[in-house]
Amino acid sequence: MDRWIGAALLVAGFLALLKLFRLVERGRESLGIVRQSFGQLADRTLDDDAKEKAMRQYSLRLFGLFGTLAFFGAAAALLPLALLWLLDRAGWIDLDAIMATAMSWPFLCASGVVTVVVLWLLSRRSAPQRVEGGFEIRYSATDRLLHQVAFATTPMQTALSRLEDRVYRRRIAAVRAERPAFICALPRAGTTLLLDLCAKQDGMVMHTYRDMPFVHIPMFWERFARSFRSTDVARERAHGDGMLVSVDSPEALEETLWTGFWTEHFLKDRIRPWTGMEKNEEFRSFFEQHMRKLAALRSSHVAAGKVRYVSKNNLNIARVGWLVRNFPDARILIPFREPLQHAASLLRQHLNFLEIHRQDDFARQYMAAIGHFDFGANLRPVDFGGWLGSQPVGSATELDFWLRYWNAAHRHLLNETGNRVQLLSYDAFCADPVSGLERVGNFLEIGDRSSFCGQHSLIRAPKPHVVDRSALDTSILEEAQGLHERLMSRSLV
Numbered sequence: 001m002d003r004w005i006g007a008a009l010l011v012a013g014f015l016a017l018l019k020l021f022r023l024v025e026r027g028r029e030s031l032g033i034v035r036q037s038f039g040q041l042a043d044r045t046l047d048d049d050a051k052e053k054a055m056r057q058y059s060l061r062l063f064g065l066f067g068t069l070a071f072f073g074a075a076a077a078l079l080p081l082a083l084l085w086l087l088d089r090a091g092w093i094d095l096d097a098i099m100a101t102a103m104s105w106p107f108l109c110a111s112g113v114v115t116v117v118v119l120w121l122l123s124r125r126s127a128p129q130r131v132e133g134g135f136e137i138r139y140s141a142t143d144r145l146l147h148q149v150a151f152a153t154t155p156m157q158t159a160l161s162r163l164e165d166r167v168y169r170r171r172i173a174a175v176r177a178e179r180p181a182f183i184c185a186l187p188r189a190g191t192t193l194l195l196d197l198c199a200k201q202d203g204m205v206m207h208t209y210r211d212m213p214f215v216h217i218p219m220f221w222e223r224f225a226r227s228f229r230s231t232d233v234a235r236e237r238a239h240g241d242g243m244l245v246s247v248d249s250p251e252a253l254e255e256t257l258w259t260g261f262w263t264e265h266f267l268k269d270r271i272r273p274w275t276g277m278e279k280n281e282e283f284r285s286f287f288e289q290h291m292r293k294l295a296a297l298r299s300s301h302v303a304a305g306k307v308r309y310v311s312k313n314n315l316n317i318a319r320v321g322w323l324v325r326n327f328p329d330a331r332i333l334i335p336f337r338e339p340l341q342h343a344a345s346l347l348r349q350h351l352n353f354l355e356i357h358r359q360d361d362f363a364r365q366y367m368a369a370i371g372h373f374d375f376g377a378n379l380r381p382v383d384f385g386g387w388l389g390s391q392p393v394g395s396a397t398e399l400d401f402w403l404r405y406w407n408a409a410h411r412h413l414l415n416e417t418g419n420r421v422q423l424l425s426y427d428a429f430c431a432d433p434v435s436g437l438e439r440v441g442n443f444l445e446i447g448d449r450s451s452f453c454g455q456h457s458l459i460r461a462p463k464p465h466v467v468d469r470s471a472l473d474t475s476i477l478e479e480a481q482g483l484h485e486r487l488m489s490r491s492l493v
Helices: 001-020 023-042 048-089 095-102 105-127 141-152 152-166 169-173 193-199 218-230 255-261 281-301 316-318 320-326 339-359 361-369 386-392 397-411 426-431 432-443 448-455 474-489
Strands: 181-183 308-312 330-336 423-427
Touching: 001 095, 023 048, 048 316, 141 361, 152 218, 152 255, 152 281, 169 281, 193 308, 193 330, 218 281, 255 397, 255 448, 281 308, 281 397, 308 320, 308 423, 316 339, 320 330, 320 432, 330 397, 330 426, 330 432, 330 474, 339 474, 361 423, 386 397, 397 423, 397 474, 423 426, 423 432, 423 448, 423 474, 426 432, 432 448
Parallel strands: 181 308, 181 330, 330 423
Antiparallel strands: none
C-alpha cells in the first residue's frame, strides 16, 4: 500500500506545482501569441517589413515563454521526485517500488482519470465570473483554452472542412438548403428577435452557440462534442437588453466564414463594402456547402425537402448585392429603427462593450474571432460610400458618430431594395406585431404561417432612450430624418 501512496503523492505534487507555477496560464498565453502571429501574417494591410518586425517580437516572446515552460515544467516533475529520493535515502520508503507502481498500467489509467476529473472540477469551480455592469463570463479556464486553440487554427479548420465533405458526403447529399433567408441590419435593429421567431419554425436551420468554437467544421465538432454535451439555463446576454440566451440559442456565427476568405475587406479600422460583381467561387462553393452541412445536422427534426438556412448576420448589409447575385432564390430582410433612438442604442452598447473588453481580454478575442466588429475595442465600422474618410466623423464615444454611421448605412441600403430585398420598420413591426408577423411571414415564405403569426405576444418595443440633442449637429439629424421618411415609404410594415 505504501508504494501506491507514494505514487499518488508523486502525481499530486506534480499537479500542485503545475498550478503554483501557473503553467496552464503560460501555455494559454503561448497559444494566444501564436494566434496573434497568424493574424499578423494574414493581415494584408501590413507590408512585409512590418510583418517581419512583428514576427521577431512574437518569436522573442515565445522563446521566453517556452524557456519558462521548460524550466518550471521540469521543476514540477523533478521536485516531487527529489523529495521521494530523499525519503528513500533516509530509509523511510522504497523509491524503486514506488516508480514501478507509478509506471504500471493500472496506476497510469487511474491517475489519468483522476487528473481529468480534478481539472474538470477546477474549471467548473472557476466559472462563471462577473465584471462590472453585470456581464457574466461563462467560460471556464478549460473552455477558454479550447477557444484559443480554435481561434489559432482557422486555416486548418478550412482545410479540414474538405475532409468533412468527403466523410459525410452521403449525409450532406441527402439534404438541400434552398431559399436561404438573410436577416441583417445595423446592430440594435431587432435582428436577434426576428431570428428567434424564425428559429421556432419547423424546417428553419441556423447556427447556435453549440457550433462554437469550431464553426468551419460543424459536423466533425458536433460528433466530437456529443459525448460531453450538457444542458444549459438561459441567461441574459451581454448587451443587457433583457434577451435570454443558452447554448441552444441561435446566434450569428456566420461572419467567421467571411473573414477567412475575404481578408482584403477587413482593414485594421474599417470594413470595405462588397460590390455585387466581386467573384470568389471558392467561398461561394464553401458557403453553399456549409449551409447544407447545417441542414444535414438538424434535418432529422424536419420533413425532407423543407430545410432552409436562416442567417442573422448584421455585416451582411455590406454585401447585399453580392448575396442577391450569388443566391438568386434568397430572401433578405433589413429592419431599421428611428435614427435618434437607434444611434443612442448603438452608443450605449459601444460604451458597454468598451468596458467589457477592458476588463476581460478573452471577451474581446471571442467577439473578434466570430467577426463581431460592431462595438467596443473591436469596432470596425463599414465604410459605406467612403464616409469614414470623406469628413471628420468624431469619436465613437459620441452620439454624432453613430448618427453619421446610421446615415451612411441607410443611404447605401436605400439602393439595395428589390423583389427579394425588403426593408422593415422595426418600430412599426413592434407597434402592430400581428400585422407585422403576417407580412414578414409572407415575405420570407414561412411554411406554417399560423404558428409564425401566433408569436405576437413575444414582441415588445425596445425601451426608449433619453437623448440630449443639444450637442448634436443639426444637419446630420435633418439628413437622418429625411432618410427615415424614405425608408418608411418602402417599409414592409
